[in-house]
Amino acid sequence: MMRARIAWLALVTASLALVVGVGKATAATTTIDFESLSGPSLFCAPAAPPLTIGVATFSGGVIMTAVTNLPADQTTVYGTSNCPGYAPAITITFSRPVSNFSVQVLNGETATVSYTVASDLGGTVTKSLVANFSSGADTFALPDAGITSVTISRTTPSSFWDFFIDNVAFTAFPTTTAECKDGGWETFGVFKNQGDCVSFVATGGKNQPAG
Numbered sequence: 001m002m003r004a005r006i007a008w009l010a011l012v013t014a015s016l017a018l019v020v021g022v023g024k025a026t027a028a029t030t031t032i033d034f035e036s037l038s039g040p041s042l043f044c045a046p047a048a049p050p051l052t053i054g055v056a057t058f059s060g061g062v063i064m065t066a067v068t069n070l071p072a073d074q075t076t077v078y079g080t081s082n083c084p085g086y087a088p089a090i091t092i093t094f095s096r097p098v099s100n101f102s103v104q105v106l107n108g109e110t111a112t113v114s115y116t117v118a119s120d121l122g123g124t125v126t127k128s129l130v131a132n133f134s135s136g137a138d139t140f141a142l143p144d145a146g147i148t149s150v151t152i153s154r155t156t157p158s159s160f161w162d163f164f165i166d167n168v169a170f171t172a173f174p175t176t177t178a179e180c181k182d183g184g185w186e187t188f189g190v191f192k193n194q195g196d197c198v199s200f201v202a203t204g205g206k207n208q209p210a211g
């Protein structure tokens with residue numbers, strides 16, 4: 001009986017340690033998958049105004065669902081093509097700086113096309129995606145910390161374009177000092193220590209990260 005209770009206590013202690021361990025250094029990473037929305041499966045619905053989801057605002061394209069001839073992703077996505085009022089680049093602007101940015105890009109053309117994802121800080125990543133019917137899609141990740149805007153476009157501009165994005169992931173900079181504590185400051189990738197992070201939050205971003 002006593003042994004059983006000690007074993008149970010040991011288990012509870014171990015579980016608590018695990019919870020604390022997991023909570024440590026895990027910043028709030030956001031993934032936008034557009035699944036709260038739905039749209040047509042074919043281009044060219046009327047051009048839409050910028051779409052704001054949380055701290056991110058999307059412009060240049062429209063929301064679409066179960067897109068025809070896009071076997072790589074039949075969920076809801078954000079896409080653009082050479083339709084009236086659509087842009088050749090999808091732009092994402094952030095109301096707060098972000099780190100650890102990545103986005104899934106899907107090629108809607110019937111041939112291999114190169115795409116470039118670029119941040120306002122100068123970071124770029126370029127990849128060739130095979131044709132839509134071969135499920136041409138890949139994740140593009142930017143290393144910059146403190147990004148406030150990202151553009152996604154064909155690497156070589158063309159009068160014809162047809163592509164989509166999905167699963168936009170990022171870590172927004174902290175707005176509470178609690179996010180800086182227990183090693184949280186490290187996960188933003190820009191602060192030199194906890195105090196640097198707290199100072200950033202306390203001054204509303206006026207004291208820029210020193211790290």
Ligand SMILES: [Ca+2]
Nearest residue numbers: 033075076166
């Ligand atoms: Ca989706």
